[in-house]
Amino acid sequence: MIAGLMLMLRLAIRNVRTHMVKNSVIGVILVFGTFVLVTGATLIGSLDKVMRKSITTSITADLQAYDADARDPLSLLGDMNFGGSDNGEIPDYSAVQDTLAKVPEVRTTLPFGLGNATVFGANEVDRSLEDLRAAVKAGDQARQTMLVGRLQRIAGDIRPQLDLSGTITADQEKLTEDRASLDRVISADFPAQFAADPVATMDWMDGAVAPLATDGRLNYFRLLGTDIPAFESNFPRMQIVHGTTVPPGERGIIINESSYELMIKHPIARELDLIEKEIASGTEIGTSGTLFDRVQRMSRQYRRVLYQLDTEEVGALEPKLRAELKDDKSDMVGLLKAFLAVSDDNFSERKAFFYSDIAPYIRLYDISVGDTLPLRAFTKSGYLKSVNVKVYGVYHYSGVAKDDAAAGAYSLVDMLTFRDIYGKMTASQQAELSGIKASVGAKDLGASGGSIEDELFGGGGSIESTVASTEALTGLDSVTFGRAEEREITTFTQDEVDHGVATSTAIFLKNPEQAEVGKTAVEKALGDAGLKLTVVGWKQASGFVGQAAMVIQLVLFIAVLVLFLVAIVIINIALVLATLERTSEIGTMRALGAQARFVTWMFVVESQFVGLVSACIGATFSGLFVNWLHTVGIPAGNDFLSVLFGGKAMYPEQSIPSMILGIVIVQVVSLLATIYPAWLAADVPPVVALQGKE
Amino acid sequence: MPGIVELTNVVKDYPLGKLSVRALHDINITIGEGEFTAIAGPSGSGKTTILNMIGCMDVPTQGTVSIAGTITNNLGDRALTDLRLNRIGFIFQTFNLINVLDVYQNVEFPLLLQGKLSGAERKARVNAMVEKVGLTKQIGQRPNELSGGQRQRVAIARALVTNPAIVLADEPTANLDSKTGHAIIDLMSDLNRNDKITFIFSTHDPKVMECATRLVKVEDGRVVG
Ligand SMILES: Nc1ncnc2c1ncn2[C@@H]1O[C@H](COP(=O)(O)OP(=O)(O)OP(=O)(O)O)[C@@H](O)[C@H]1O
Ligand SMILES: [Mg+2]
Numbered sequence: 001m002i003a004g005l006m007l008m009l010r011l012a013i014r015n016v017r018t019h020m021v022k023n024s025v026i027g028v029i030l031v032f033g034t035f036v037l038v039t040g041a042t043l044i045g046s047l048d049k050v051m052r053k054s055i056t057t058s059i060t061a062d063l064q065a066y067d068a069d070a071r072d073p074l075s076l077l078g079d080m081n082f083g084g085s086d087n088g089e090i091p092d093y094s095a096v097q098d099t100l101a102k103v104p105e106v107r108t109t110l111p112f113g114l115g116n117a118t119v120f121g122a123n124e125v126d127r128s129l130e131d132l133r134a135a136v137k138a139g140d141q142a143r144q145t146m147l148v149g150r151l152q153r154i155a156g157d158i159r160p161q162l163d164l165s166g167t168i169t170a171d172q173e174k175l176t177e178d179r180a181s182l183d184r185v186i187s188a189d190f191p192a193q194f195a196a197d198p199v200a201t202m203d204w205m206d207g208a209v210a211p212l213a214t215d216g217r218l219n220y221f222r223l224l225g226t227d228i229p230a231f232e233s234n235f236p237r238m239q240i241v242h243g244t245t246v247p248p249g250e251r252g253i254i255i256n257e258s259s260y261e262l263m264i265k266h267p268i269a270r271e272l273d274l275i276e277k278e279i280a281s282g283t284e285i286g287t288s289g290t291l292f293d294r295v296q297r298m299s300r301q302y303r304r305v306l307y308q309l310d311t312e313e314v315g316a317l318e319p320k321l322r323a324e325l326k327d328d329k330s331d332m333v334g335l336l337k338a339f340l341a342v343s344d345d346n347f348s349e350r351k352a353f354f355y356s357d358i359a360p361y362i363r364l365y366d367i368s369v370g371d372t373l374p375l376r377a378f379t380k381s382g383y384l385k386s387v388n389v390k391v392y393g394v395y396h397y398s399g400v401a402k403d404d405a406a407a408g409a410y411s412l413v414d415m416l417t418f419r420d421i422y423g424k425m426t427a428s429q430q431a432e433l434s435g436i437k438a439s440v441g442a443k444d445l446g447a448s449g450g451s452i453e454d455e456l457f458g459g460g461g462s463i464e465s466t467v468a469s470t471e472a473l474t475g476l477d478s479v480t481f482g483r484a485e486e487r488e489i490t491t492f493t494q495d496e497v498d499h500g501v502a503t504s505t506a507i508f509l510k511n512p513e514q515a516e517v518g519k520t521a522v523e524k525a526l527g528d529a530g531l532k533l534t535v536v537g538w539k540q541a542s543g544f545v546g547q548a549a550m551v552i553q554l555v556l557f558i559a560v561l562v563l564f565l566v567a568i569v570i571i572n573i574a575l576v577l578a579t580l581e582r583t584s585e586i587g588t589m590r591a592l593g594a595q596a597r598f599v600t601w602m603f604v605v606e607s608q609f610v611g612l613v614s615a616c617i618g619a620t621f622s623g624l625f626v627n628w629l630h631t632v633g634i635p636a637g638n639d640f641l642s643v644l645f646g647g648k649a650m651y652p653e654q655s656i657p658s659m660i661l662g663i664v665i666v667q668v669v670s671l672l673a674t675i676y677p678a679w680l681a682a683d684v685p686p687v688v689a690l691q692g693k694e
Numbered sequence: 695m696p697g698i699v700e701l702t703n704v705v706k707d708y709p710l711g712k713l714s715v716r717a718l719h720d721i722n723i724t725i726g727e728g729e730f731t732a733i734a735g736p737s738g739s740g741k742t743t744i745l746n747m748i749g750c751m752d753v754p755t756q757g758t759v760s761i762a763g764t765i766t767n768n769l770g771d772r773a774l775t776d777l778r779l780n781r782i783g784f785i786f787q788t789f790n791l792i793n794v795l796d797v798y799q800n801v802e803f804p805l806l807l808q809g810k811l812s813g814a815e816r817k818a819r820v821n822a823m824v825e826k827v828g829l830t831k832q833i834g835q836r837p838n839e840l841s842g843g844q845r846q847r848v849a850i851a852r853a854l855v856t857n858p859a860i861v862l863a864d865e866p867t868a869n870l871d872s873k874t875g876h877a878i879i880d881l882m883s884d885l886n887r888n889d890k891i892t893f894i895f896s897t898h899d900p901k902v903m904e905c906a907t908r909l910v911k912v913e914d915g916r917v918v919g
Contacts, residue, residue, distance in 0.1 A: 003806050003809050003813075004806065004807070004809060006806075007803070007806040007807075010795075010799070011792075011794065011795070014794035014795060015794050017794075018793070018794045584788075584790065585790075585792060585793070588786070588790040588792065589792070589803075590775065591749070591751060591778065591784050591786075591790075592778070592779070592784060592803065592804050592807065592852070593775055593776070593778045593779020593780070593804060593807050593808075594775070594779075594807055595772060595775050596771060596772075596775075598807070685751070686751040686775075686778070687746055687751045687752060689751075689784070689786060689790050690742055690745070690746065690751070690786060690787075690864050
């Protein structure tokens with residue numbers, strides 16, 4: 001037996017050496033196949049590992065549990081419905097918390113509440129009027145004069161735009177009225193009119209002039225309500241970059257840095273940042289049409305700077321701009337336009353100038369730490385609700401670019417604020433409501449349906465609670481955050497955080513490597529407690545991003561599969577040809593007394609030998625390649641990949657199981673490729689030995 | 695005393711499309727142990743077909759073939775293969791050495807298939823056999839480094855190394871010049887005389903026939919004397 005095997009091995013080695021060309025072709029295919037397979041498996045394994053680390057430590061935790069009856073699957077990163085997903089609800093988080101506290105695999109849990117809210121950004125008329133009210137209140141005469149002057153300049157600038165739009169608008173009556181309003185502000189005796197009755201004039205401007213300045217932006221926030229202090233300690237990659245965290249028991253929001261940079265930053269500053277990024281990636285303003293257009297658009301937005309400048313500030317900035325541009329003829333509008341029309345040659349200089357000399361005079365961010373934001377959102381019952389919440393800080397995830405939109409740009413709010421927006425009540429509110437119901441008589445209240453809750457606890461402005469459609473939202477008079485009705489910041493207890501509605505529960509395991517074991521234990525505990533929740537791992541919980549990872553794996557899998565199918569076909573053909581060539585030799589062996597199965601085994605041993613040698617060479621190459629990648633790193637290249645990699649580059653780790661897997665698969669592939677030729681060879685009759693021909 | 699080879703009323707048909715060709719008509723041959731038999735006849739007369747039957751590579755359509763007391767008719771491929779391995783040695787017209795193996799390994803091949811002998815016994819047996827055919831010097835060479843005569847000597851050594859009951863040779867000299875061919879026949883003849891090995895070989899060369907101790911003439915698939 002051993003002797004027979006040795007004989008086959010000897011024959012195999014001799015044959016391989018004799019038929020070098022044929023075996024080299026097969027060998028090269030298998031070496032390449034093994035290389036792709038092992039490298040692919042290693043990279044996927046590494047990617048899976050880094051992604052899991054990156055995503056579980058930023059947002060998903062090890063597991064997420066959410067309503068089993070949810071309409072949409074939970075997708076914390078990259079929601080396909082753009083925030084419109086309905087993940088159902090967990091009516092009382094504390095029930096889940098208490099159940100899972102008893103599961104030995106679980107380290108801790110956190111309540112999650114997903115929601116969306118909008119904040120109207122102020123336009124420059126709003127902002128100036130707001131300042132003016134403060135100046136009137138304070139009796140600051142000089143400042144009033146300065147701000148009235150600024151409003152007149154803005155009106156003067158809007159007037160020609162109105163004439164331009166007059167040619168396309170149908171409502172001529174309103175147009176005439178708007179022109180008259182602006183003309184009144186521009187007129188020389190307007191400061192006197194204002195002085196005569198400041199409050200009435202300002203009220204009139206609120207209604208008649210402010211809507212004509214159209215640059216107020218609608219900021220859109222994706223909110224994640226959670227136990228913020230616990231979130232911070234359990235997601236170590238989260239870092240506060242401006243301000244502070246929300247103190248325990250306080251209401252507040254911490255804004256995601258990418259939202260802060262992309263939505264809240266001054267549009268000109270943001271454009272400059274984005275253009276710089278484009279230039280850094282090798283695009284040139286001079287040669288790229290789209291980038292050139294972008295610069296042109298930015299230049300046309302000079303008003304966004306101009307409107308924020310006081311007379312004094314214009315005075316201070318003008319000479320600096322003149323010197324910078326070497327232009328002593330143009331007025332401030334011309335100077336700003338020219339300044340913003342950047343080119344490849346002067347871009348970095350202009351950007352530096354913008355930040356050092358212009359930025360100090362303008363609001364670089366629409367919202368600052370310490371502001372109170374009127375978050376507006378539709379509750380579950382369809383009512384628009386406004387909740388004031390204090391901005392405590394700005395956070396980001398370490399290793400992710402700061403203006404990265406792909407990082408699941410959630411701003412964090414406390415659970416109570418989330419519940420206000422969500423439209424559900426706390427237990428004490430519920431108790432209060434039932435008290436009222438009892439005293440008023442439930443029947444009457446029942447008739448007015450769900451709106452009773454919102455009327456009682458809606459907070460915010462009275463106009464909102466009756467508005468129930470998105471069109472109505474955009475049609476609303478813009479209420480700016482600065483002027484929003486101050487809402488008393490209430491404090492709350494941990495008990496209030498834990499008792500109440502959540503949209504999902506983040507679950508941290510003691511051993512994150514054993515996610516499947518943990519998942520089974522959690523599912524069992526929830527099932528035993530009668531909680532109908534779906535438990536998912538990070539890949540599913542992260543939604544689009546996790547699915548993208550699965551797609552990458554699938555693509556690689558298919559590529560390898562195709563490669564090996566091709567390999568099987570080629571090897572098969574090569575071996576069949578070899579069999580035909582070796583018919584006489586096989587016949588001789590059979591004549592000399594070799595059994596048919598000996599011939600079969602001879603072929604199998606031979607192809608397994610070629611397979612093993614090739615697979616080892618391929619795996620070695622792959623090992624060297626991965627080792628090299630480990631030292632140089634695979635650059636993320638774009639934002640999306642940097643989220644997946646959890647940083648700017650991925651450093652893949654060598655994986656022995658991947659190598660073994662690769663070698664085993666290649667052996668199976670060569671075995672499959674040998675079946676037909678081996679069967680053919682075993683069928684060669686011994687008589688061919690006597691039929692001449694060597 | 696019964697012959698070591700007995701062909702009784704052997705008929706062999708080869709299928710040829712829908713028809714069949716009768717290669718052997720009612721053949722009766724008995725060959726005793728130690729004989730040096732030549733099967734002679736013109737091309738296409740059925741010499742190779744007869745050797746196939748005796749060599750257990752094929753079974754007759756009718757009649758019986760008995761080799762060293764075993765009737766082959768109803769044996770399957772495995773049993774026939776075992777018979778070939780243990781009872782019969784083969785020498786081919788085209789030598790049929792295994793090209794990737796050297797002289798020693800070619801001679802060793804049937805012993806490895808048998809797997810009966812220990813490594814040391816095998817080595818001794820192979821070396822003795824190679825010496826007997828006079829190729830000790832070439833023992834490490836591959837077939838393509840040898841002359842035709844040398845190759846046929848290797849084939850003879852390979853055929854004899856298992857101590858078979860019968861050695862079959864199908865036109866062993868056809869691919870050799872007459873001088874070398876004679877040397878090969880002489881070698882076989884010596885082995886027959888000294889070691890009492892039963893040889894059956896086919897030929898159409900009259901000079902070769904002369905060396906035989908027994909001559910079976912065939913024509914058109916029939917024994918003619
Ligand atoms: N496998 C086969 N299929 C069909 N016919 C065959 C087959 N083998 C042999 N024959 C036929 O049987 C007859 C005998 O052939 P065989 O090879 O035995 O003759 P031979 O005497 O050995 O001839 P040669 O001297 O040319 O080797 C011939 O007519 C031949 O065509
Ligand atoms: Mg013949």
